[in-house]
Amino acid sequence: MSTRYLLSHVSPLGGDSVDMVLADGVIEAVAPAGTLTADGSDETVVVDCSSLVALPGLVDLHTHLREPGREDSETIASGTRAAAVGGFTAVHAMANTTPVQDTAGVVEQVWRIGTEAGWADVHPVGAVTVGLAGEHLAELGSMASSAAQVRVFSDDGKCVWDPVLMRRALEYVKSFDGVIAQHAQEPRLTEGAQMNEGVVSAEIGLAGWPAVAEEAIIARDVLLAEHVGSRLHVCHLSTAGSVDLIRWAKARGINVTAEVTPHHLILTDELARGYDPLFKVNPPLRTAADVEAVREGLADGTIDIVATDHAPHTREDKDCEWAAAAFGMTGLETALSVVQQTMVDTGRMTWADVARVLSTAPARIGRIDEGARPQGRPLEVGEPANVVLVDPSATRVVVPAEQATASANSPFGGHELPGVVVATFLRGRATVFEGRPVEQAEVAR
Amino acid sequence: MKHLLTTADLSRAEAIRILDTAGQMAATQSREIKKLPTLRGRTVVNLFFEDSTRTRISFETAAKRLSADVINFSAKGSSVSKGESLKDTALTLQAMGADAVVIRHQASGAPHTLANAGWVDSAVINAGDGMHQHPTQALLDAYTIRRHLTGERRDARDPASAPLLGAGTGQDLSGLHVAVVGDVLHSRVARSNVQLLTTLGARVTLVAPPTLVPVGVEAWPCDVSYDLDGVLGDGKPDAVMMLRVQRERMSSSGGGFFPSPLEYTRNYGLDARRLRLLEDHTIVMHPGPMNRGLEISAEAADSPRAVIVEQVANGVAVRMAVLYLLLAGDVTHEASDKHGASDKNGVSPKEAGQS
Numbered sequence: 001m002s003t004r005y006l007l008s009h010v011s012p013l014g015g016d017s018v019d020m021v022l023a024d025g026v027i028e029a030v031a032p033a034g035t036l037t038a039d040g041s042d043e044t045v046v047v048d049c050s051s052l053v054a055l056p057g058l059v060d061l062h063t064h065l066r067e068p069g070r071e072d073s074e075t076i077a078s079g080t081r082a083a084a085v086g087g088f089t090a091v092h093a094m095a096n097t098t099p100v101q102d103t104a105g106v107v108e109q110v111w112r113i114g115t116e117a118g119w120a121d122v123h124p125v126g127a128v129t130v131g132l133a134g135e136h137l138a139e140l141g142s143m144a145s146s147a148a149q150v151r152v153f154s155d156d157g158k159c160v161w162d163p164v165l166m167r168r169a170l171e172y173v174k175s176f177d178g179v180i181a182q183h184a185q186e187p188r189l190t191e192g193a194q195m196n197e198g199v200v201s202a203e204i205g206l207a208g209w210p211a212v213a214e215e216a217i218i219a220r221d222v223l224l225a226e227h228v229g230s231r232l233h234v235c236h237l238s239t240a241g242s243v244d245l246i247r248w249a250k251a252r253g254i255n256v257t258a259e260v261t262p263h264h265l266i267l268t269d270e271l272a273r274g275y276d277p278l279f280k281v282n283p284p285l286r287t288a289a290d291v292e293a294v295r296e297g298l299a300d301g302t303i304d305i306v307a308t309d310h311a312p313h314t315r316e317d318k319d320c321e322w323a324a325a326a327f328g329m330t331g332l333e334t335a336l337s338v339v340q341q342t343m344v345d346t347g348r349m350t351w352a353d354v355a356r357v358l359s360t361a362p363a364r365i366g367r368i369d370e371g372a373r374p375q376g377r378p379l380e381v382g383e384p385a386n387v388v389l390v391d392p393s394a395t396r397v398v399v400p401a402e403q404a405t406a407s408a409n410s411p412f413g414g415h416e417l418p419g420v421v422v423a424t425f426l427r428g429r430a431t432v433f434e435g436r437p438v439e440q441a442e443v444a445r
Numbered sequence: 446m447k448h449l450l451t452t453a454d455l456s457r458a459e460a461i462r463i464l465d466t467a468g469q470m471a472a473t474q475s476r477e478i479k480k481l482p483t484l485r486g487r488t489v490v491n492l493f494f495e496d497s498t499r500t501r502i503s504f505e506t507a508a509k510r511l512s513a514d515v516i517n518f519s520a521k522g523s524s525v526s527k528g529e530s531l532k533d534t535a536l537t538l539q540a541m542g543a544d545a546v547v548i549r550h551q552a553s554g555a556p557h558t559l560a561n562a563g564w565v566d567s568a569v570i571n572a573g574d575g576m577h578q579h580p581t582q583a584l585l586d587a588y589t590i591r592r593h594l595t596g597e598r599r600d601a602r603d604p605a606s607a608p609l610l611g612a613g614t615g616q617d618l619s620g621l622h623v624a625v626v627g628d629v630l631h632s633r634v635a636r637s638n639v640q641l642l643t644t645l646g647a648r649v650t651l652v653a654p655p656t657l658v659p660v661g662v663e664a665w666p667c668d669v670s671y672d673l674d675g676v677l678g679d680g681k682p683d684a685v686m687m688l689r690v691q692r693e694r695m696s697s698s699g700g701g702f703f704p705s706p707l708e709y710t711r712n713y714g715l716d717a718r719r720l721r722l723l724e725d726h727t728i729v730m731h732p733g734p735m736n737r738g739l740e741i742s743a744e745a746a747d748s749p750r751a752v753i754v755e756q757v758a759n760g761v762a763v764r765m766a767v768l769y770l771l772l773a774g775d776v777t778h779e780a781s782d783k784h785g786a787s788d789k790n791g792v793s794p795k796e797a798g799q800s
Contacts, residue, residue, distance in 0.1 A: 194553075198660060198661045201660075202662055202664065202665070203453075203636070203661070204553060204577055205554075205576035205577030205636060208659070208660060208661075210660065274557070275555075275557045320530055320531055320532060320558075322552060322553065322554045322555075
């Protein structure tokens with residue numbers, strides 16, 4: 001049936017080397033390095049992992065797969081293939097598709113196509129409001145009880161700005177242990193906004209997206225979550241003030257989690273000076289002080305997870321003047337490298353921390369750490385064989401046109417990043433092997 | 446200098462060179478035959494995505510006085526209004542062989558994109574982009590300031606004391622104080638002037654209600670004040686530049702930048718009383734078009750201190766200088782010797798080309 005893999009001398013979470021066997025979809029054995037050998041009679045593939053770190057398969061809580069509606073920029077198949085190349089075994093597909101993922105029918109469609117593609121588990125995110133319009137609650141319960149088993153709800157791209165609607169949403173999802181993932185953006189303060197409001201925007205004349213527009217919504221939402229006793233997740237926070245607010249809320253015992261994107265860990269608004277729309281993203285790139293604050297927040301646990309906000313766009317949506325360009329950048333295939341560069345290579349986090357912020361914590365927030373196809377589990381015998389093998393000592397130069405994603409809007413084109421994903425296993429099947437995606441037909445078998 | 450995109454790109458020497466060349470160009474414009482052969486056979490495209498009759502006519506006049514062929518490409522009535530992208534418009538102009546593209550665009554950075562995206566080989570001149578820059582406006586303002594204020598102090602209230610045409614040649618604006626008053630937030634003129642005037646050694650004070658000053662202004666090399674009377678009285682500016690205020694800026698409900706036009710005029714308008722606070726030599730400027738009665742009173746606009754009409758004339762000379770330096774600056778010897786006309790007309794390309 002499925003191939004047996006013997007991961008020889010692999011370093012789980014960067015710790016002591018072991019031998020690990022993946023078979024029949026699970027981690028079959030873990031033993032001291034050099035003690036397990038391939039049984040000559042079966043078809044065990046032995047992988048020399050002597051320079052590789054093993055992490056649980058990565059889980060992205062924030063991915064835009066664009067299908068249905070914008071298959072010219074990404075499809076569920078191409079996006080999940082990119083996810084596999086980046087080391088992910090599960091992604092949460094954001095709701096701003098066309099039609100919007102605001103009914104059981106649409107989320108089940110996305111879920112089924114994702115399952116058939118077989119590159120990574122696809123967990124659709126349900127819209128909070130009908131059509132993302134911010135007026136009426138979508139049928140959250142129906143999406144939760146559908147085959148897609150939706151637990152994360154978000155109007156991402158738009159903020160649930162109406163405080164009453166936000167309160168109702170927070171309350172309503174309690175019955176099925178759901179979570180509202182808020183895109184915190186006060187709409188009136190950001191009308192026409194193009195980039196972070198500050199020294200750079202003042203000079204280059206682009207309309208500003210002030211930090212307070214994010215922080216004001218986060219402050220309101222953590223207080224609402226406290227008041228109604230609900231679970232809140234803050235998407236892609238980007239400012240030092242937001243980190244402070246989350247730190248305060250957690251100290252107060254509020255049930256809030258927060259994410260940061262890879263690009264907010266490394267890029268600043270200085271990049272807007274060249275008016276290259278590759279650096280146009282929402283929330284916008286902030287200042288160096290904000291970058292330092294989110295790194296610190298991630299290191300000390302204030303920020304729970306890293307999520308990519310992978311946002312593919314066609315060339316015509318980026319090959320134009322800044323104001324006319326779409327917001328967003330790709331990230332699935334560079335996320336792990338950026339986290340390594342900014343957090344591991346700087347000594348601020350261990351590989352165990354990386355496993356936490358890119359796998360176990362996002363799986364727990366999305367409530368996919370249990371059930372039929374659990375993700376974000378420890379690398380222990382009997383657990384599902386969702387494993388990514390990383391070579392931290394290798395480097396590569398990012399070539400957007402050669403990435404697995406269907407779009408080329410990576411902000412890292414031409415840059416050398418550390419860390420290479422050598423293999424990704426989804427329940428024991430290699431979706432990526434020797435650094436290359438294993439073709440779909442083979443995966444689907 | 447391949448393009449003129451922002452005054453931030455100009456060194457002091459480059460700026461002075463443009464102003465000096467403009468002085469030479471201006472000298473030719475008082476002659477009966479105003480046309481120079483310098484850019485004969487070259488094509489200048491005026492690519493205007495935003496209506497601006499004044500700026501387009503100024504560039505068109507400048508290019509024609511230099512004998513360039515001029516194509517006016519306005520977004521209205523062209524394929525642009527049918528949704529053609531900036532890229533395709535640029536590729537079209539490239540295919541037609543434009544030597545220079547003068548671009549006015551509502552999006553900040555569009556000229557930068559046009560110059561750097563690899564779509565065109567032409568020189569790109571920014572004729573105003575969004576809230577970013579309008580470099581030729583700042584150059585004509587600097588030229589006007591230099592002409593009036595670098596020599597011996599004159600009584601600006603006396604119409605008979607007009608300065609000589611080439612006054613200030615070779616000089617910068619050291620020691621001068623310029624007040625820029627009005628809607629700084631949305632103004633590309635203010636941004637361009639702050640950078641250019643300080644490069645040239647002048648001190649700039651921005652005066653505006655706090656709602657019309659951008660967050661981040663603290664990094665600009667200038668002072669900021671909310672008190673126009675204080676700046677005019679104690680600051681003793683040598684030039685006062687009034688910026689256009691758009692009436693619609695106060696209309697959006699809850700987001701208006703000031704309560705009413707009347708209150709704006711009361712606090713930030715240059716009226717007759719404020720005019721009397723000025724030093725004798727202080728000049729009054731406005732990039733136009735003016736809102737008489739809003740940011741500037743008729744007394745101020747029509748006073749002998751006002752150099753507003755002269756700014757328009759200087760705009761042609763400055764744009765001639767910019768076109769000349771971008772398109773002919775490095776081959777001027779050959780071109781002028783061949784035509785044998787430039788020196789006779791008072792332009793010395795040799796000097797301009799080598800300085």
